Each structure stands twice: as structure tokens, then as C-alpha cells.
Amino acid sequence: MPSREMEMRRSRAPMPTCHERCEDVRGDRYVVAIWRGDNGISTCALLDGTRVTAVDEGVFQLPSGKLISRCEQEPFAHWS
Numbered sequence: 001m002p003s004r005e006m007e008m009r010r011s012r013a014p015m016p017t018c019h020e021r022c023e024d025v026r027g028d029r030y031v032v033a034i035w036r037g038d039n040g041i042s043t044c045a046l047l048d049g050t051r052v053t054a055v056d057e058g059v060f061q062l063p064s065g066k067l068i069s070r071c072e073q074e075p076f077a078h079w080s
Helices: 004-012
Strands: 018-023 029-036 043-044 051-055 059-060 067-072
Touching: none
Parallel strands: none
Antiparallel strands: 018 029, 018 067, 029 043, 043 051, 051 059, 059 067
């Protein structure tokens, strides 16, 4: 069971500004969470916490160097 301190830390964690549905050239799917700061700098990470780099509008680079791109063909709710 999580400690009270951990629960309080989690409740204060900033919520992402948005989520981007993405996929790589093989069709593997990812969700990128984006936090936009007041200073205009964005932080991007996969839902598992892996940091990614925004390369261009809707294009992100994984730590491995693989590029993933925003998908718009399927609604978020239909993803498995």
C-alpha cells in the first residue's frame, strides 16, 4: 500500500496539457503526454515515463533514435 507521502506527491504532480496518439513506420502505437510550461518550453514523455524529444510539429524522437508521428485516423477511445 502506498504511503501517505507518496499519495500526496502524486496528487501534486502536474497533469499533461495534452496527449498525442502516435505510431512508428511499422505501425507500433504510442501515446505521448505533453506538458507545456508557462515559459513556452514543453516536456514530452511516453505514458511509461520515457522522455521523448519533439522534433517537429507532431513528430517525436524516442531515446533509441526512432521517430514516431502523430496519427489522426483513429479516435483515441478505440485504441487497445
